[in-house]
Amino acid sequence: MATGEVSGQKTAEIAPATGKLGVMVVGMGAVATTLIAGVEAVRRGLAKPIGSLTQMATIRLGKRTEGNSPLIKDFAPLASLDDIVFTGWDIFEDNVYEAAAHAKVIDNDHLAQIKPFLEAIQPMPAVFDQYYVKRLNGTRVKKGKHKCDLAMQVIADIQAFKKTVDRVVILWAGSTEIFLEPTAVHQSIAAFEKGLVDNDPSIAPSQIYAYAALKEGVPFANGAPNLTVDLPCMVELSRLNSAPITGKDFKTGQTFIKTVLAPAFKARMLGVAGWYSTNILGNRDGEVLDDPESFKTKEESKLGVLDYILQPELYPDLYKDLYHKVRINYYPPRGDNKEGWDNIDIFGWLGYPMQIKVDFLCRDSILAAPIALDLVLFLDLAKRTPQLANIGIQEWLSFYWKSPQTAPGLYPEHDLFIQLMKLKNTLRHIMGEDLITHLGLEYYD
Numbered sequence: 001m002a003t004g005e006v007s008g009q010k011t012a013e014i015a016p017a018t019g020k021l022g023v024m025v026v027g028m029g030a031v032a033t034t035l036i037a038g039v040e041a042v043r044r045g046l047a048k049p050i051g052s053l054t055q056m057a058t059i060r061l062g063k064r065t066e067g068n069s070p071l072i073k074d075f076a077p078l079a080s081l082d083d084i085v086f087t088g089w090d091i092f093e094d095n096v097y098e099a100a101a102h103a104k105v106i107d108n109d110h111l112a113q114i115k116p117f118l119e120a121i122q123p124m125p126a127v128f129d130q131y132y133v134k135r136l137n138g139t140r141v142k143k144g145k146h147k148c149d150l151a152m153q154v155i156a157d158i159q160a161f162k163k164t165v166d167r168v169v170i171l172w173a174g175s176t177e178i179f180l181e182p183t184a185v186h187q188s189i190a191a192f193e194k195g196l197v198d199n200d201p202s203i204a205p206s207q208i209y210a211y212a213a214l215k216e217g218v219p220f221a222n223g224a225p226n227l228t229v230d231l232p233c234m235v236e237l238s239r240l241n242s243a244p245i246t247g248k249d250f251k252t253g254q255t256f257i258k259t260v261l262a263p264a265f266k267a268r269m270l271g272v273a274g275w276y277s278t279n280i281l282g283n284r285d286g287e288v289l290d291d292p293e294s295f296k297t298k299e300e301s302k303l304g305v306l307d308y309i310l311q312p313e314l315y316p317d318l319y320k321d322l323y324h325k326v327r328i329n330y331y332p333p334r335g336d337n338k339e340g341w342d343n344i345d346i347f348g349w350l351g352y353p354m355q356i357k358v359d360f361l362c363r364d365s366i367l368a369a370p371i372a373l374d375l376v377l378f379l380d381l382a383k384r385t386p387q388l389a390n391i392g393i394q395e396w397l398s399f400y401w402k403s404p405q406t407a408p409g410l411y412p413e414h415d416l417f418i419q420l421m422k423l424k425n426t427l428r429h430i431m432g433e434d435l436i437t438h439l440g441l442e443y444y445d
Contacts, residue, residue: 015384017079019166025088026209027174028123033100034365035372036086040114051370054377059424076427078377090123091138105336105365127205132177134291148196154212169376170213170220177204177226178293192233217241219379225249238392244382246394247401252367254340255402259416262309271318273345278327281338308414338364371400396426
């Protein structure tokens, strides 16, 4: 065993990725249609899967001198893009082609090349309640006498789809719900199931989908900041049925940049006096977030990042008085092309002030789609890996989230580069390879 490495031992046999992987997406809006259209374009050789670790990133094995860095998709037994089958739910009548055309993320020329494929995907009616998303009005929604009835309808949808594929992963790509906090109904499976029958207002639609997925032993990923699987009842159900869960709220634009810059300031022991962030976007997400109750949910997710990275309790001279403000403004002309401005007031040697300004003109769904793809493939891998499936929370996937999920009492790791090391070392671990510590003393023996 080389110095600076930790010996690997392959975990219990990982089930092969044979057959079809069914992906059920909740909410066929901009992110979902960009994901689906993108995967089909890549399958046809019309585009490259840029932004996807599972498709484009390599993983180093052994010493640097050995030059062994295969693609992750060639190293770990991931499902092939050719084996993915899409379906899902939405509150509007549009098929995926119509929804993609409405979202205006992918241009018409690209969509035209895959139009028949997209038109063939017709979403099922969705669970929806305008109380939780004020700015939308669903026209194609499930009806039931109580929330338990709605959950059973979603379970029936999952069971029917399971008959057509070999494995299933469910992805929430729906809108941000109003801010909710855990209550007594979330403390156990039994309490939650009673709450479903009682129509407890603390149970939002996203929780109904998560419950249905985990009840069926299906991994679940939450692309929004909703209170969904980060609940005792969901963690219990996840472990009980070996259905992996992991974090919430795709880390795409402004927060992605924060998790790059903040670790750099901390590494150099530079102080931060203030960090002002504002966004303009005009897609459906922006419209939903124009509602103060939905914005509160997003704000909580975006604000927590800096405290965890900078650790003001350990570095009070540098960060204890940090003023952090986040704003999101709905601006329809911008569409999905979000613009994020950051003004960062930092200080250095002897306390002298400096400023950094960032203007990130990004395409929100273009950044989110490869994240969604990676999560689908990695959650499917986790489900097939006994050591991972049985623990419930997949902290090794923190890389993709604004709000990573961890074991109770354990603070989340937000530093993007530590997250990436954790992800790759988990892959090395389950495949029986040595972990990479970057100590490197063996090169100087």
